[in-house]
Amino acid sequence: MNIFPTILIIANILFFFSKISSAIDTITQSQPLHDGSTLVSKDGTFELGFFNLGNSKNRYVGIWYKNIPNRRVVWVANRDNPTKDNSSKLIISRDGNLVLLNQNQTLIWSTKTTTRVAISSPIVQLLDNGNLVLKNEKQDNTDENENFLWQGFDYPCDTVLPGMKMGWDRKTGLNRNLVAWKNWDDPSSSDFTSALVRTPNPESFIWKGSTIIYRTGPWTGPRSSGIVGLTTNPFYGYEFVNNEDELYYMFTLKNNYVTIVVLNETSSTRIRLNWVSDSNSWKNYLILPQDNCDNYNICGKNGLCTLNDSPICQCLDGFKPKSPQQWSATDWKQGCVRNGNWSCGVKDRDGFKKIVGMKLPDTTHSWIDEKMTLKDCKEKCLKNCSCSAYSSLESTGTGNGCSIWFGDLVDLRVSASGQDLYIRTDSSDTGDKNGKMKKVVLAVSIPVSVVLVMLLAFIYIHKTKAKYKKKTTRSEEKEEDKYEDFELPIFDQATILKATNNFSFDNKLGEGGFGPVYKGTLLDGQEIAVKRLSRSSGQGLKEFKNEVILCAKLQHRNLVKVVGCCIEGGEKMLVYEYMSNKSLDSFLFDFGMARMCGGDQIEGTTEKIVGTYGYMAPEYAFDGLFSIKSDVFSFGVLLLEIISGKKNRGHSYQEHDHNLIGYAWRLWKEGIPLNLIDDCLRNSCIDSEAVRCIQIALLCLQHHPDDRPNMTTVVVMLSSENTLPKPKEPGFLIKKFSGDGQSSSTNEITISLIDAR
Numbered sequence: 001m002n003i004f005p006t007i008l009i010i011a012n013i014l015f016f017f018s019k020i021s022s023a024i025d026t027i028t029q030s031q032p033l034h035d036g037s038t039l040v041s042k043d044g045t046f047e048l049g050f051f052n053l054g055n056s057k058n059r060y061v062g063i064w065y066k067n068i069p070n071r072r073v074v075w076v077a078n079r080d081n082p083t084k085d086n087s088s089k090l091i092i093s094r095d096g097n098l099v100l101l102n103q104n105q106t107l108i109w110s111t112k113t114t115t116r117v118a119i120s121s122p123i124v125q126l127l128d129n130g131n132l133v134l135k136n137e138k139q140d141n142t143d144e145n146e147n148f149l150w151q152g153f154d155y156p157c158d159t160v161l162p163g164m165k166m167g168w169d170r171k172t173g174l175n176r177n178l179v180a181w182k183n184w185d186d187p188s189s190s191d192f193t194s195a196l197v198r199t200p201n202p203e204s205f206i207w208k209g210s211t212i213i214y215r216t217g218p219w220t221g222p223r224s225s226g227i228v229g230l231t232t233n234p235f236y237g238y239e240f241v242n243n244e245d246e247l248y249y250m251f252t253l254k255n256n257y258v259t260i261v262v263l264n265e266t267s268s269t270r271i272r273l274n275w276v277s278d279s280n281s282w283k284n285y286l287i288l289p290q291d292n293c294d295n296y297n298i299c300g301k302n303g304l305c306t307l308n309d310s311p312i313c314q315c316l317d318g319f320k321p322k323s324p325q326q327w328s329a330t331d332w333k334q335g336c337v338r339n340g341n342w343s344c345g346v347k348d349r350d351g352f353k354k355i356v357g358m359k360l361p362d363t364t365h366s367w368i369d370e371k372m373t374l375k376d377c378k379e380k381c382l383k384n385c386s387c388s389a390y391s392s393l394e395s396t397g398t399g400n401g402c403s404i405w406f407g408d409l410v411d412l413r414v415s416a417s418g419q420d421l422y423i424r425t426d427s428s429d430t431g432d433k434n435g436k437m438k439k440v441v442l443a444v445s446i447p448v449s450v451v452l453v454m455l456l457a458f459i460y461i462h463k464t465k466a467k468y469k470k471k472t473t474r475s476e477e478k479e480e481d482k483y484e485d486f487e488l489p490i491f492d493q494a495t496i497l498k499a500t501n502n503f504s505f506d507n508k509l510g511e512g513g514f515g516p517v518y519k520g521t522l523l524d525g526q527e528i529a530v531k532r533l534s535r536s537s538g539q540g541l542k543e544f545k546n547e548v549i550l551c552a553k554l555q556h557r558n559l560v561k562v563v564g565c566c567i568e569g570g571e572k573m574l575v576y577e578y579m580s581n582k583s584l585d586s587f588l589f590d591f592g593m594a595r596m597c598g599g600d601q602i603e604g605t606t607e608k609i610v611g612t613y614g615y616m617a618p619e620y621a622f623d624g625l626f627s628i629k630s631d632v633f634s635f636g637v638l639l640l641e642i643i644s645g646k647k648n649r650g651h652s653y654q655e656h657d658h659n660l661i662g663y664a665w666r667l668w669k670e671g672i673p674l675n676l677i678d679d680c681l682r683n684s685c686i687d688s689e690a691v692r693c694i695q696i697a698l699l700c701l702q703h704h705p706d707d708r709p710n711m712t713t714v715v716v717m718l719s720s721e722n723t724l725p726k727p728k729e730p731g732f733l734i735k736k737f738s739g740d741g742q743s744s745s746t747n748e749i750t751i752s753l754i755d756a757r
C-alpha cells in the first residue's frame with residue numbers, strides 16, 4: 001500500500017544524466033557496437049550492451065534500466081544463441097539488417113527483416129521506452145511503434161515494458177507473447193509461456209508446456225474478469241484493442257513510475273514488479289495466479305471455486321460430482337455432471353440460475369455478439385441445446401453485448417471484480433435472485449476445517465452486521481426499500497399451514513431461540529424448515545426484518561439458508577432450507593438459527609438481548625454489555641463443543657465442572673487436554689493441532705473481554721504455529737440465569753432480556 005509514494009521517480013535520475021551524457025543511442029552502418037560499449041537511450045533510462053550472468057561463459061546482447069542497480073535485463077536479442085567470446089559486435093549489414101557477429105565473423109543473431117524496400121540509410125536506435133528499432137535515418141521518432149522496419153517490442157522475451165503491445169497483428173500474423181527464462185542465469189527460452197489467445201472472446205493464458213496453468217478471463221471492459229479485486233491504481237492503466245487489424249493489450253504508465261511485468265518459470269508466476277527506491281529493490285505488486293482458485297480448472301468441469309468456502313470446490317447448482325468418492329482436494333479435476341433433471345426446451349425444466357461476481361468461464365467454446373441485449377442473449381441461449389450459460393459482454397457501463405458458452409463450463413471461480421453469469425439449470429427461471437450453491441459434501445472430519453468454516457462465518461457476520469448497522473442509521477423508509485430490494489420470496493400463510501400440516505406436532509423439529517421450528521414440504525416437493533416466531537419473543541417487526549436480511553445475506557454453505565418469510569395474521573415466520581443430512585447445524589445442535597441470526601445487536605449499548613443460553617459471554621448475559629469480544633466468547637464455546645462433541649450445557653458434567661467450559665479448564669490445568677476430544681475425532685485429528693484448538697478456545701473464553709483475542713488474531717493463531725499465550729481462567733456460566741428467562745420444551749434454555757441497561 002505505502003509503496004505508492006515511494007516508487008522511484010526516475011525523472012530525477014534522468015535530469016542528472018542529461019548533464020553528463022556523452023553516450024550514443026544509435027548504431028549506423030559506419031558505426032557498429034562492439035562488446036564493451038553500450039547504447040544509452042536519449043533520456044538515459046535504458047541501456048543496451050553485452051553481458052553474461054552468474055558463472056556462465058555465455059554472452060548476450062540485452063537491454064536494462066540504466067540507473068537501477070543490480071542490473072535487471074528486460075530484453076535479450078540472442079537469448080537462445082549466446083556467443084562464447086567477448087569480442088563480438090553488432091553491425092548493420094549490407095542488406096539493412098542488424099546482425100550480431102562473433103569474433104570470426106560468424107552470424108549469431110539477426111533482425112531478419114524481409115522488407116525488400118530499399119533503405120537509403122538504415123540506423124538502429126534505442127528509444128526512451130526501451131524499444132530497439134531499425135529505421136530509416138530520416139524517419140521521425142514521433143512515429144513510435146509504427147512503421148519501423150523492425151522493433152524489439154515485437155519480440156518480447158520474459159518482460160512486458162510499458163507501451164509494449166502484447167498480442168496479435170492480424171495482418172502479418174505476428175504474435176507477441178512471453179516466454180520465461182530457464183533460470184535466473186539462463187535467459188534461454190523455457191516452456192513456461194504466456195499469450196493472448198484468439199478465442200471468440202480473447203483472454204490471456206499461461207502454460208507450462210502444453211498444460212494451462214492460468215487464464216486471466218476475457219477482457220470485459222477496463223480489465224479482465226478474472227483478476228480478483230484489482231482496482232484502479234496510480235501506476236498504470238490498461239488498453240485493450242480488438243479490431244480487424246490488431247488484437248492486443250498494453251499497459252501504459254500514469255506517472256514516471258517504474259513498473260514491469262515478468263513471467264518467471266522458477267516461481268511459476270506472472271509478476272508485476274514495481275521499483276521501490278526507498279528499499280532500493282523491486283517489489284512484487286500483483287502475482288498471477290493469485291490464489292488456489294486461480295489454478296486453471298482446479299474444480300473440474302462445471303465445478304465452482306470459492307476461496308472462502310470449505311472445501312473450495314463445489315458443483316454448480318444442478319450438477320453433482322462426477323465421481324463422488326473422488327470429490328476431494330486430490331481429485332476435483334473429475335468435475336461435475338448434470339444431476340439429470342434438466343431437459344432442454346422443456347417448459348419448467350429449462351431455465352437459468354444467476355451467479356453474481358464470477359470470473360467468466362474459459363471462452364474457448366463460446367460465442368459473442370457485441371450489440372445484443374441481455375434479454376436477446378438469453379433467448380439465443382435457450383434456442384440451442386448445447387448452450388450452457390450466458391452473460392453480458394461488458395462488465396461496466398451499459399451491460400450490453402452477449403456472450404454464450406457451449407458444453408461444459410470450464411475454470412469457474414468467484415471473483416470480486418467478476419460479473420453476473422447465468423447458468424442453465426433445470427429450475428424455472430430464477431431471474432435475479434442470487435445463485436446458491438448446492439451442498440454436495442460435508443467436510444467435518446477434522447476440527448481444524450470445521451473451525452475455519454465457523455470462523456469465516458463469524459467474520460462474515462461481523463462484516464454484515466457492521467454494514468447493516470450503517471444502513472439502519474438511515475430512515476425507516478430507506479430500510480423498507482432495502483427490505484424490498486432483497487426479493488426474498490413472501491410465502492402466504494396458507495402455503496405454510498399446508499406445508500407443515502397445520503403446524504402439527506409430528507412436524508415439530510424443536511425449539512429455537514425465538515420459537516418452535518417445524519419441518520414442512522412445499523407443493524413442489526422442496527423440504528423446508530419453518531421458524532414460527534413466538535409472539536412473546538420480544539422480536540419486533542424491525543428485528544424480524546433484520547434477521548431476514550442478515551440470514552438472506554449469509555450464503556455460506558454451512559449455514560442454514562433462508563428461502564423466504566411470511567408476515568401474516570400477526571404471525572412472523574422464517575422459511576429455511578431444510579437440511580436433512582447431518583449438516584453442521586445439526587452437528588452443532590441447531591445452534592445456527594438462533595444465535596447466528598440473533599437480532600439487532602449493537603455493540604456496547606445493547607437495547608435488547610437475544611441469544612441462546614450457553615453461548616453467551618458472562619458480561620453479555622449478566623450486564624448486557626455486548627461487544628465484538630462477546631462473539632469471540634461464543635466462538636470459544638463452539639470450538640470446545642466441536643472438539644468435545646458435547647454441549648456446553650445439558651450434559652452431565654461432574655459436580656465440580658458445572659459445564660463444558662469448566663470441564664475443559666480442569667483438563668487443561670491437569671495437563672490432560674486430549675481427554676476432551678470427541679472419540680469420533682480421535683483418530684482423524686493430529687494431537688498437537690487439537691490441543692492448539694483447545695488452547696485457542698480457552699483464550700477466547702477468558703473472563704475479561706480485553707484478554708480475549710479478536711477474530712483476526714484467532715485466524716492467525718489457527719493458521720500459524722507460533723507459541724500461544726497461556727489462557728487465564730475462563731468466564732463460567734455457572735448457575736441458572738436468574739433473569740427474565742423463558743424456558744422451552746427442550747433442554748435449551750433461552751433468555752430474552754428487555755432493556756438491560
Ligand SMILES: *[C@@H]1O[C@H](CO)[C@@H](O)[C@H](O)[C@H]1NC(C)=O
Pocket residue numbers: 086087
Ligand atoms: C575477454 O574477457 C576476459 C575475461 O573477462 C578478459 O580477460 C579479456 O581481456 C577479454 N578480452 C577482450 C578482448 O576484451
Ligand SMILES: *[C@@H]1O[C@H](CO)[C@@H](O)[C@H](O)[C@H]1NC(C)=O
Pocket residue numbers: 085103104106
Ligand atoms: C572461431 O574462432 C574460434 C577461436 O576463437 C575457433 O575455435 C573456431 O573454430 C572458429 N570458428 C569458425 C567457424 O571459424
Ligand SMILES: *[C@@H]1O[C@H](CO)[C@@H](O)[C@H](O)[C@H]1NC(C)=O
Pocket residue numbers: 181183184262264265266267
Ligand atoms: C524468478 O523468481 C525467483 C524468485 O522466486 C528469482 O530468484 C529469480 O531471479 C526469478 N527469475 C528471473 C528470470 O527473474
Ligand SMILES: *[C@@H]1O[C@H](CO)[C@@H](O)[C@H](O)[C@H]1NC(C)=O
Pocket residue numbers: 340341525
Ligand atoms: C429432480 O430432482 C428432484 C430433487 O431436486 C428429485 O426429487 C426428482 O426425482 C428429480 N427428477 C428427475 C426426473 O430426475
Ligand SMILES: *[C@@H]1O[C@H](CO)[C@@H](O)[C@H](O)[C@H]1NC(C)=O
Pocket residue numbers: 367383384385386387406
Ligand atoms: C448450437 O451451437 C453450436 C456451437 O456453436 C453449433 O455448432 C450448433 O450448430 C448450434 N445449434 C443450433 C441448433 O443452432
